[in-house]
Structures are given as C-alpha cells and as structure tokens.
Amino acid sequence: AQSVTQLDSHVSVSEGTPVLLRCNYSSSYSPSLFWYVQHPNKGLQLLLKYTSAATLVKGINGFEAEFKKSETSFHLTKPSAHMSDAAEYFCVVGFSGNTGKLIFGQGTTLQVKP
C-alpha cells in the first residue's frame, strides 16, 4: 500500500535554531514528493517539490528537503527558524500509478518560541 508518515505531530523550536520535520513514505514506484505549509484557516502553499531530479531540493522561505531513496525519507529542514514559520506542515506523496492523486501525511505543527 502507498502511504506517507510524518513522524512528529508537534515540533517546538526556539527562534533562530534549526528546524527538522520528518517524513517517510512507502511505495513500490518512484514517487513525486512535496511539502506544503498551512497557516490557520488558510489554504495550502507549496514549499518545495521533488520530481526525480536533484535529491536536495530548495524551496521558498529558506526551507530545503533531501530525498533519500534508501531510507524512503524526505525530511524538511531550515537552518534558522523564524516566528513566521509557525504553521502546519504536510508531507505529500504523488504516485505515477494514481495520476493526479496525492496522499497527505497527518501534518506536523511547528511552534516557534521567541
């Protein structure tokens, strides 16, 4: 079965410290992978995407993610957290066997403390 797991439901960091949000997927195919961010009562905004090119992907607002096929992981990182980064983050997997369909992780709430 195809699935995606976000390993932490809640992550708390201090402003200026690194951020790590973890994501693992399960698939028999080569997936397309995405990270989205959602601020309260808003829609989802794409942070970055992996589609079988470079394994280290850079996104908006200083975020990046590394695709590791051997570990089936796609963790999201940022060197220095900003207060405005506080939001819900979703790891999303798309599989070529289900054209257009995306599978969402449960989400990770990022709290940034001053």
Next chain:
Amino acid sequence: DGGITQSPKYLFRKEGQNVTLSCEQNLNHDAMYWYRQDPGQGLRLIYYSQIVNDFQKGDIAEGYSVSREKKESFPLTVTSAQKNPTAFYLCASSIKGALPTEAFFGQGTRLTVV
C-alpha cells in the same frame, strides 16, 4: 491574478439540509479535487475530476456529490446523508499529466452544522 476561489469562506448548515460549496479556477487546469480536513487527520480526498463531465470517488465520498460541467468549476454538495459534515473543505487543481504535479489550493470553506 490566476488562482482558485472558494466560496463562501464560512458556511452554516442546519441538520438535514444540503449545501453546495463553490470552487472556481482560472488556471486552465484539467484536474480538480475536493479534500476534507479534520484536526489531526491531514487531508482526505472526497472526489476528483481529471476532465470535464467526468469525476471519480475519493476515499470518503459517501454523503457528498459533485459535478464538472465546466473546466473552471467543480462544486461540492454536502448532502444530508453525510453524518458528520462539520469540517474545513479545500478545493485544489493541478495540471493533468503522466506524473503527479503539485496541486494549487483555494483558501477553504469552513462548514459548521448548527
């Protein structure tokens, strides 16, 4: 500006009533989707459509109906058969292709049963 517009932003429904959520896009995307979001459960796919006059059930289609008469529009009706309709509903669209591409999201409609 290109994008996806959902209306209304907030919607209140009495038990036993049907309500229709609007979703319009001017991105010229072929594929459109409806997701339901509940706290701690990520996004779950209700219905999706990859072409005009055609749509498929997602993972939680019971109690919902859709139509796709125009490329730009994909309205969702929450029927009285939906036992727990209170949720945040998100509409999305994407380019249809052989590989999954990122989806673009509207700002959501929060439906509350009163």
